[in-house]
Amino acid sequence: MVTRSTIMDTNSFRSEHAEALDTDTRKLTDKRNKILGESYRLFYRNPVHLVRGEGQYLWDAFGTKYLDVYNNVASIGHCHPAVIDAVNAQMKMLNTHTRYLHEGILDYTEQLLTTFPQEINRAMYMCTGSEANDLAIRIARQYSGGTGIIVSQEAYHGTSDLTSGCSPALGTGQTLANTTRLVPAPDAYRVNTPDLGEWFAQQIQTQIDDMKVHGIKFAGFLADSIFSSDGVMPNPIGFLKKAVDVVHANGGIFIADEVQPGFGRTGDAFWGFARHGVVPDVVTTGKPMGNGIPVSGLFAKSDVLSAFSDQTPYFNTFGGNPVAMAAAQAVFKVIQEEQLQAHSKKVGTLLQAELTKLMNKYECVGDVRGAGLFIGFEIVKDRISKEPNKAFALDLIEELRNTHHVLTSVAGPYGNVLKLRPPFAFQEYDIDWLVGALDKSIAKLQG
Known part of the structure; x- marks a missing residue:
């Protein structure tokens, strides 16, 4: 029996994804499989190979710039x-x-x-x-x-x-x-x-x-x-x-x-x-x-x-x-x-307001809730039944990563809540990148 962890396996790379990887990424995933313990997990079907960070941004080995909306461990920003x-x-x-x-x-x-x-x-x-x-x-x-x-x-x-x-x-x-x-x-x-x-x-x-x-x-x-x-x-x-x-x-x-x-x-x-x-x-x-x-x-x-x-x-x-x-x-x-608590409240309130507009626009967004720069964005099949839509949520974070270069993940027992939790370095001008990426990604996935 294969066991699953909601925090480790919901958004993760698995062996069936390996064939779709580019050569360099495949070499790294194969090497990990060979020499690291099998309990480890990587984010995303196409894992991100990060090499640099600054503030709210990260760069991968190919030079692609990402907006980090997940890593609160670097609380005041990467490489502060x-x-x-x-x-x-x-x-x-x-x-x-x-x-x-x-x-x-x-x-x-x-x-x-x-x-x-x-x-x-x-x-x-x-x-x-x-x-x-x-x-x-x-x-x-x-x-x-x-x-x-x-x-x-x-x-x-x-x-x-x-x-x-x-x-x-x-x-x-x-x-x-x-x-x-x-x-x-x-x-x-x-x-x-x-x-x-x-x-x-x-x-x-x-x-x-x-x-x-x-x-x-x-x-x-x-x-x-x-x-x-x-x-x-x-x-x-x-x-x-x-x-x-x-x-x-x-x-x-x-x-x-x-x-x-x-x-x-x-x-x-x-x-x-x-x-x-x-x-x-x-x-x-x-x-x-x-x-x-x-x-x-x-x-x-x-x-x-x-x-x-x-x-x-x-x-x-x-x-x-x-x-x-x-x-x-x-x-x-x-x-x-730098009064980052006040910053978190101000920018978080603005971000939540823009995310709520997406909830009003798309039936699949069941709820937007949060405090400061810690927001849950819940994906459902429809707002009447509130039935969780894990598959759509996972496709959404993949689309955000692959097309719009936004990094986040999911939480909750159903794996259907996007946990939006950027470093404090996240600014008002980053809202457009994040909300625009969500808007375009949802529209694309809905067809």
């Missing part, structure tokens, strides 16, 4: 000079671990903690979001005395043993932990309810009750506050609050996975969770904080973290190293000085 200079300067002086004193980690932490609610006052650092979420789960279990973790139905939180056991988006080939419970995504487009917050809170309570029946004590709820892997579900603002109240009433903690919605991405707030008026117990971040340099963080209430840290020493060789901290501080400085 501020990050390059900061990393280069620190590499020339020192790079070691956190068992020696260094000002970099302290200066950065003091600055970043000012963006959090005052209850969140401790920091720890790792290299990846997977590591941050792994530690967060350990903390939740130590603090609560339980083991049960609740995540959304299409969540992705990492690749470690603990986090992959809480990441249903990895597909049927990855077994979920028997202490993991899933709740349906808070999908305002498809869930017919007058109060999405109340509905979602009840889903959480139902799974906590199920844990009790099976002798599992509830430890925490782990969620990406924009539910990106579920298909981008940001609204209505504030709907998450009742769910967090239920979590706390049942003795668990709320872990806000801010790898994707954090650092001003949503425009409305610096952190995605802040849009909902909630205070998490633990917050995790990932590589966008370093513009792609391997750095991640965990930020927590001191009493929650102490339940773990008073008992268990923690060490991550490269977590919080001076070079990673230099990159992170450069990113934070650029976000603040």
Whole structure:
């Protein structure tokens, strides 16, 4: 049986596509197949061979320029000079671990903690979001005395043993932990309810009750506050609050996975969770904080973290190293000085308005939703039935790549939501390229 992952296999190159490749691309894909592990995946039926990036643009080996509408890891833009200079300067002086004193980690932490609610006052650092979420789960279990973790139905939180056991988006080939419970995504487009917050809170309570029946004590709820892997579900603002109240009433903690919605991405707030008026117990971040340099963080209430840290020493060789901290501080400085949160809100609002015009023009565009520069563009067979149209969505991203040189991908359980999530370098003048490409591509595919 061939297993499929919604985040790895929905938009991917497979062996049946090989015959259509040009000679140079075929040589590279054949070499990958020969010497790399078979778990890897490439984007697109005709994989993109990238060689250079700058800001919101990428160039392939043939010199073709692409508009990047997907890679938020390079959050402030590919090859940003501020990050390059900061990393280069620190590499020339020192790079070691956190068992020696260094000002970099302290200066950065003091600055970043000012963006959090005052209850969140401790920091720890790792290299990846997977590591941050792994530690967060350990903390939740130590603090609560339980083991049960609740995540959304299409969540992705990492690749470690603990986090992959809480990441249903990895597909049927990855077994979920028997202490993991899933709740349906808070999908305002498809869930017919007058109060999405109340509905979602009840889903959480139902799974906590199920844990009790099976002798599992509830430890925490782990969620990406924009539910990106579920298909981008940001609204209505504030709907998450009742769910967090239920979590706390049942003795668990709320872990806000801010790898994707954090650092001003949503425009409305610096952190995605802040849009909902909630205070998490633990917050995790990932590589966008370093513009792609391997750095991640965990930020927590001191009493929650102490339940773990008073008992268990923690060490991550490269977590919080001076070079990673230099990159992170450069990113934070650029976000603040260039007012990129406000930029995300302004440009994202304009982009969403233009995308909504396409929804009004084409029956196959079922919904446009988002916050700042994080937008879901849902493809359906028709707006009355809302039946997902995965095949059309996949053809659409291929047409965008091949003809109009726009890079994006899909998300959600049906693989039919285009996840439009460009670097902050994306400008108002890039809207015409993206929306024009979508307009022409949809028209062409509809015949």
